[in-house]
Amino acid sequence: MSAAAGVSTFVTVLTAVLLVAGAAITLIGAIGLLRLGTFYERAHAPTLGTTLGTACIALASMIYFSALETRPVVHELLIIMFVLVTTPVTLLVLVRAAQLRDQLESRETARKPPSIDGAL
Amino acid sequence: MSPILVWSIALAQLLLGLAMGCAMLRMIHGPRAQDRVVGYDSLYVSAMLLLVTFGIRSGTTLYFETALIVALLGFVGSVALAKFLLRGEVIE
Numbered sequence: 001m002s003a004a005a006g007v008s009t010f011v012t013v014l015t016a017v018l019l020v021a022g023a024a025i026t027l028i029g030a031i032g033l034l035r036l037g038t039f040y041e042r043a044h045a046p047t048l049g050t051t052l053g054t055a056c057i058a059l060a061s062m063i064y065f066s067a068l069e070t071r072p073v074v075h076e077l078l079i080i081m082f083v084l085v086t087t088p089v090t091l092l093v094l095v096r097a098a099q100l101r102d103q104l105e106s107r108e109t110a111r112k113p114p115s116i117d118g119a120l
Numbered sequence: 121m122s123p124i125l126v127w128s129i130a131l132a133q134l135l136l137g138l139a140m141g142c143a144m145l146r147m148i149h150g151p152r153a154q155d156r157v158v159g160y161d162s163l164y165v166s167a168m169l170l171l172v173t174f175g176i177r178s179g180t181t182l183y184f185e186t187a188l189i190v191a192l193l194g195f196v197g198s199v200a201l202a203k204f205l206l207r208g209e210v211i212e
Contacts, residue, residue, distance in 0.1 A: 016125055023131070023173070033162050046161060049162065057132070082191050
């Protein structure tokens, strides 16, 4: 109790709600990653955690440390900005790679049956 | 620290741990390589959020720096894997 002597009940409840909301949103995204059918659907699901989940939890951390140290603590904005900028880059490269691999695979399966027939 | 915050941090850590488990399952039996890379991407983001909650629990800003490093290295790793799937080489 002594560590949180300067933290009001309002800040505590706000931090708790933001934390649980962010973690639940991240879990929903991860369940979507597990349950959805194709790769192109699956690539969407975890972005729920990287946008809203990260924003909620980093905001909770910002509010709690600002109240604890009685000064504005905004360095969690770095995490929000970084994750927000880097996730689209990763997914762009990854989906392009998946598309290329799908094209190569379909070309190979289209070519394979005649060659097998010819061999037989 | 008030009991509300202690229990909500424990609940948030449980939910993030379950999210990490889901991402790990997708990494283990993703049918193709790109599914595993998406699972890895989701895994490191959940781990980074878990580190932020540890930081709130302990009241130090040390965990924030760890979370930033996890985000940085996780991004570099997943982009390297995606680039490898694109061309078969990481650095051209």
